[in-house]
Amino acid sequence: MKNNGHKSTSPTAGLPKCPTGIQGLDEITGGGLPRGRPTLVCGGTGCGKTLLAAEFLVRGAVQFGEPGVFMAFEETEAELKANVASLGFDLAGLIRRKKIAIDYVHIERSEVQESGEYDLEGLFVRLNHAIDSIGARRVVLDTLEALFASLPNEAILRAELRRLFRWLKDKGVTAVITAERGRDQLTRHGLEEYVSDCVILLDHRVNEQIATRHLRVVKYRGALHGTNEFPFLIGDEGISVLPITSLGLNHKISVERIATGIPRLDAMLGGRGFFRGSSILLTGTPGTGKTIVAANFAQAACRRGERTLFFSFEESPNQIIRNMHSIGLRLEPLVKRGLLRFHAARPSLYGLEMHLATMFKEIAAFQPHVVIVDPITSLMDAGTASECRAMVTRLVDYLKAGQVTTLFTSLTQAGHALQQSEASMSSLMDSWLLLQDFEGNGERNRVLYVLKARGMAHSNQIREFLISDRGIDLVDAYIGPSGVLTGAARVAQTAREKAEALASQQEAARRQRELKRKRAALEQQITGLRSEHEASAEELRQIDEQVGRQTRLLTTERTELGRLRQADISVAASTRGNSKPKSKR
Amino acid sequence: MKTNKTSRPSSVAALRRVDATKTFEKSLATRPTGKYVLRLFVAGATARSRQAVLRVRQLCEAELKDNCKLEVIDIYQQPNLARDNQIVATPTLIKEFPRPVRRFIGNLLNTTGLFVELDLIAKGKIAF
Numbered sequence: 262m263k264n265n266g267h268k269s270t271s272p273t274a275g276l277p278k279c280p281t282g283i284q285g286l287d288e289i290t291g292g293g294l295p296r297g298r299p300t301l302v303c304g305g306t307g308c309g310k311t312l313l314a315a316e317f318l319v320r321g322a323v324q325f326g327e328p329g330v331f332m333a334f335e336e337t338e339a340e341l342k343a344n345v346a347s348l349g350f351d352l353a354g355l356i357r358r359k360k361i362a363i364d365y366v367h368i369e370r371s372e373v374q375e376s377g378e379y380d381l382e383g384l385f386v387r388l389n390h391a392i393d394s395i396g397a398r399r400v401v402l403d404t405l406e407a408l409f410a411s412l413p414n415e416a417i418l419r420a421e422l423r424r425l426f427r428w429l430k431d432k433g434v435t436a437v438i439t440a441e442r443g444r445d446q447l448t449r450h451g452l453e454e455y456v457s458d459c460v461i462l463l464d465h466r467v468n469e470q471i472a473t474r475h476l477r478v479v480k481y482r483g484a485l486h487g488t489n490e491f492p493f494l495i496g497d498e499g500i501s502v503l504p505i506t507s508l509g510l511n512h513k514i515s516v517e518r519i520a521t522g523i524p525r526l527d528a529m530l531g532g533r534g535f536f537r538g539s540s541i542l543l544t545g546t547p548g549t550g551k552t553i554v555a556a557n558f559a560q561a562a563c564r565r566g567e568r569t570l571f572f573s574f575e576e577s578p579n580q581i582i583r584n585m586h587s588i589g590l591r592l593e594p595l596v597k598r599g600l601l602r603f604h605a606a607r608p609s610l611y612g613l614e615m616h617l618a619t620m621f622k623e624i625a626a627f628q629p630h631v632v633i634v635d636p637i638t639s640l641m642d643a644g645t646a647s648e649c650r651a652m653v654t655r656l657v658d659y660l661k662a663g664q665v666t667t668l669f670t671s672l673t674q675a676g677h678a679l680q681q682s683e684a685s686m687s688s689l690m691d692s693w694l695l696l697q698d699f700e701g702n703g704e705r706n707r708v709l710y711v712l713k714a715r716g717m718a719h720s721n722q723i724r725e726f727l728i729s730d731r732g733i734d735l736v737d738a739y740i741g742p743s744g745v746l747t748g749a750a751r752v753a754q755t756a757r758e759k760a761e762a763l764a765s766q767q768e769a770a771r772r773q774r775e776l777k778r779k780r781a782a783l784e785q786q787i788t789g790l791r792s793e794h795e796a797s798a799e800e801l802r803q804i805d806e807q808v809g810r811q812t813r814l815l816t817t818e819r820t821e822l823g824r825l826r827q828a829d830i831s832v833a834a835s836t837r838g839n840s841k842p843k844s845k846r
Numbered sequence: 847m848k849t850n851k852t853s854r855p856s857s858v859a860a861l862r863r864v865d866a867t868k869t870f871e872k873s874l875a876t877r878p879t880g881k882y883v884l885r886l887f888v889a890g891a892t893a894r895s896r897q898a899v900l901r902v903r904q905l906c907e908a909e910l911k912d913n914c915k916l917e918v919i920d921i922y923q924q925p926n927l928a929r930d931n932q933i934v935a936t937p938t939l940i941k942e943f944p945r946p947v948r949r950f951i952g953n954l955l956n957t958t959g960l961f962v963e964l965d966l967i968a969k970g971k972i973a974f
Contacts (some may be wrong), residue, residue, distance in 0.1 A: 387929050
């Protein structure tokens with residue numbers, strides 16, 4: 262952001278650029294203002310034109326070694342010094358060291374009488390003298406249009422202004438000319454007609470009682486630039502423009518995982534917790550324990566020796582410490598050891614941009630590994646939803662670029678569609694935990710889901726979230742045919758299940774016994790039948806034997822009979838089969 | 847003694863007030879006396895500068911009868927003075943005395959205003 266060389270860092274070389282050193286502005290303009298050319302800064306009253314110009318000059322002198330001339334048409338040198346001192350710039354010191362020269366141009370209209378032709382050579386000479394006396398590379402004319410009020414002949418003035426801008430270009434100084442916003446045009450007196458290289462428009466708007474300053478690069482000849490309106494703010498370190506898109510999506514990525522401080526939650530997140538540098542959204546209705554999860558996460562981080570910055574927009578630090586004490590989380594020693602820092606502010610204290618800038622400043626000063634914002638939804642009150650989203654985007658980008666793990670808690674109003682209201686924000690987040698109340702059987706119970714966790718296998722199961730004086734625990738919620746049961750209902754169900762299990766065990770034993778008995782009886786029966794079967798087989802054998810004996814006996818008797826009837830044995834034998842007809846005959 | 851001392855300043859102030867009123871009335875009634883003090887700022891030797899210088903010299907000689915102190919300053923040579931005297935347009939003629947201070951910008955070809963301001967109308971010298 263801050264380069265110390267004179268050369269521009271813009272990838273689109275060609276047009277040399279002059280870095281302003283103003284946070285964010287160099288990113289939008291791709292390296293700064295056009296070097297050696299005039300830039301017009303226009304805007305309404307109180308939108309920071311003079312300050313932007315002054316900062317351009319001071320930063321040029323301090324950071325880039327380029328002395329500058331401030332030609333003031335509206336404020337005296339003393340006023341200017343006082344105004345800039347409020348941003349921490351030592352203008353008087355810079356003037357003493359010949360880094361900056363101020364020339365206050367003042368024309369008392371009532372004293373002036375026009376009598377003939379004139380030009381503005383006086384102005385040129387003064388400017389030239391000031392530039393040469395300190396070897397200035399930068400020039401600010403604030404506000405040139407004051408001349409229109411003090412000099413009567415506009416035709417001469419316009420001709421001279423045209424000459425002035427030409428002269429500034431020839432002189433090779435990078436100039437910033439401020440001008441009041443006009444009704445139908447950019448400036449009241451049409452200065453944009455003369456300054457054609459770069460025009461920056463500042464704007465101060467009040468939207469829903471919240472005032473926000475915006476900056477837009479209307480025109481930048483010969484260079485690519487961000488064309489959007491970017492919010493900017495005037496902090497105690499000067500102007501900072503907050504470009505949404507400046508960071509892009511090319512930050513480094515870590516594969517390291519960090520524990521959440523709740524072992525069961527780690528288990529739900531593939532067993533190892535969140536990725537370092539990821540952004541985590543924790544949504545929940547009031548009283549579901551968002552701050553507790555956040556505090557747990559903070560404590561876990563501190564125990565690993567990582568600095569944690571806790572932005573609280575609802576509770577004072579002491580209140581959080583006290584409340585966490587009640588569930589066995591001791592944050593105070595961590596604060597004392599300097600590992601945990603709280604930053605508490607009411608969301609309505611100032612606008613979103615200011616909040617964001619304050620957060621950036623705190624983060625830059627503390628260099629945390631983990632940042633907690635509790636809750637991010639409070640900031641919604643300080644701006645519109647789209648502004649808030651833009652702000653969160655910038656915050657997330659900023660933190661991700663620094664590999665800072667961030668936990669945002671987000672309050673969902675009871676009765677709202679839980680997931681809908683956060684949809685706009687959730688897409689920015691890598692992980693999303695949902696805390697919810699389950700109401701039933703005359704009690705409320707907290708449950709936790711992992712709605713999403715990019716890049717890791719995570720549990721899709723609901724867990725009951727228990728808060729006791731020993732901290733947080735997650736238990737499996739009862740999921741059965743009658744739905745999800747939690748709390749007392751879960752305990753009752755478990756007890757009921759136990760009883761049922763016992764009963765069914767007993768029943769099984771009983772049935773087993775009965776079956777055994779039945780089997781024994783059957784076996785007995787089988788034995789009886791088998792002996793019966795054997796008995797009948799014996800009988801059958803005896804009958805067979807008896808029949809055989811009788812046949813043999815009969816044959817013998819018939820042979821004897823034949824012999825007695827003197828029949829040939831052979832005949833008798835052959836006609837034995839026809840014995841019956843014979844006997845009939 | 848002490849009461850005397852404390853009462854004195856208020857009486858002095860009262861006196862001063864009377865003084866101021868008197869001076870004011872006097873200054874309104876009488877014409878300023880003393881030399882005119884004129885300073886002319888020009889930027890180099892341009893045509894306009896020459897015209898202005900010529901005009902002022904003429905004026906001093908003809909109208910003010912050398913009852914004036916004229917100083918011509920080239921801001922190219924003394925840029926500091928341009929800054930100190932709040933010069934923006936050139937040429938600029940500053941009438942330092944008599945009060946009030948007046949600035950005339952331009953090459954002084956249009957003298958009506960100048961005459962009014964220099965208090966020369968009373969003498970009937972409009973037709974310059």
